[in-house]
Amino acid sequence: MIIKKSQDEIRKMREAGRIVAEVLDILEEHVKPGVTTEELDRIAEEHIRSRGGIPSFLGYQGFPRSICTSVNEVVVHGIPDGTRLREGDIIGIDVGVILDGYHADAARTYPVGEVSERARRLMEVTLKALEAGIEACRPGNRLGDVSHSIEKVVREGGFSVVVQFVGHGIGREMHEEPQVPNFGPPGRGPLLEPGMTFALEPMVNEGGYEVYVDQDGWTVRTKDGKLSAHYEHTVAVTEEGPLILTLP
Ligand code: MG
Secondary structure (H helix, E strand, O other): OOOOOOHHHHHHHHHHHHHHHHHHHHHHHHOOOOOEHHHHHHHHHHHHHHOOOEEOOOOHHHOOOOEEEEEOOEEEOOOOOOOEOOOOOEEEEEEEEEEOOEEEEEEEEEEOOOOOHHHHHHHHHHHHHHHHHHHOOOOOOEHHHHHHHHHHHHHHOOOEEOOOOOEEEOOOOOOEEEEEOOOOOOOOOOEOOOOOEEEEOOEEEOOOOOEEEOOOOOOEEEOOOOOEEEOEEEEEEEOOEEEEOOOO
16 A cells, blocks of 8 residues: 655655755765765764754664665665775765654765766766656656656666666655566556655666675675666655655
């Protein structure tokens, strides 16, 4: 069952989403060669708590940190540690916040200094895919239209969509029904109605779509060792169309 939210609940998710966006903006200034992912985690947690929020990921199924930091061939769920970023890396950072009982969740991929043309294109296509998915979040469309819009942009860009991990409903819980795949045929799945809230999150690989989970039980990597990018927004379906909740 997809839990629809009242306007008041959506306002609460918007406030949580504002903190998420602030963290992603702040981190942008700190993503530089030499910084460790642990330092980024500390900066994020401090800001979330200073705004009265709680990091959604900390302790979630035992996850040990407040944000996920996924460098280069890491797709998602990388654990912040002493790893120093190097010129030319790309890093996906995923941030979730609970405020007043409601979650918001977003991610961006950042270049570390100058990155290759191919890395830049991978990031651009992934962001465009997310934007296409958001655009499809309107009443009268079906969930499959959202999934299909995302996949179409990725395919046209010549990259591959990760199928093993998907987007999700979000609200009082970080992960609610339904699953939101980043692929599939249009015109299928549940009809979208005002009040539905989704975390859309295309994970896009430079090479093949296959991924595996590292021995740490979290870190998801591309099987071929090539790059992966990840962007995410929390979005509400409204009468007027899609409303992005994770903006500053
Ligand atoms: Mg998510």
